[in-house]
Amino acid sequence: MASPAIADSTCVCECCGSTFAPRRRGNKDSNRCCSRACGFEVLRRDRQAASEQRTALIQAQRHAARQHVCLNCNVAFEAQPSAKYCSPHCSGQHHDKMRKGPKPERSCGECQRLFTAEYGDKRRAFCSDTCKARHHKRAAKGKERARDYGDAAPASINPIRIMERDGWRCHICGGDAPRELRGTFAAEAPEIDHVIPLSRGGRHIESNVACAHRRCNIEKGDGLTRDDAHPARRWVHR
DSSP states (O other): OOOOOOTTOOEEOTTTOOEEOOOOOSOTTTTSOSSHHHHHHHHHHHHHHHHHHHHHHHHHHHHHHTEEEOTTTOOEEEOOTTOOOSSHHHHHHHHHHHHHSOOOEEEOTTTOOEEEOOTTOTTOOSSSHHHHHHHHHHHHHHHHHHHHTTOSSOOOOOHHHHHHHTTSBOTTTOOBOOGGGTTSOOTTOEEEEESSOGGGTOOSSGGGEEEEEHHHHHHHTTOSSTTTSOTTOOOOOO
């Protein structure tokens, strides 16, 4: 049985353009077409339009990703997304400039001495193999010691970076810890101290280590507070 039409109102079919009486239905698309055949045709057109829109968007994104500026001659060109040069000639010229031009200086991750890495060795973080071996040996030793105290996932800590972070000042007494005394047995020599000792459950992570004098570190020992420190030590917690 056909639905009763609403008097004094007509609808225009979006497919064939003919007029028809609107239907009493809650569906928002019920009055778009005059028949099921026209409804399927409109649905097909809508899906095709959405597909064409998605295709155009993807093509625009791909086209934008293929737009580059040559690193050598600064000319705009279109190529695959990973391209950096507009031609093999520009690529060769740019690499020749990099080989012959001045190399930027960088700071050694162990001794902090400025050095210039060889061309092509961009990942080099140490001035020599000696500093590299010394750094990794110290980091491995600290992690091994932390594991002995029960830290299952100790971090690889660079002592120089920690001391640079703390401004080469002892976090216990607040005094200067001269950089030139690093690695010596002087009382003011800078060392890495665990704020919460490993023996008290502290972690071997950057947030739990700080710069400290060798003397202050020895006096602190495994103490957490002033009252908790060993009676033979004269450490004042600050």
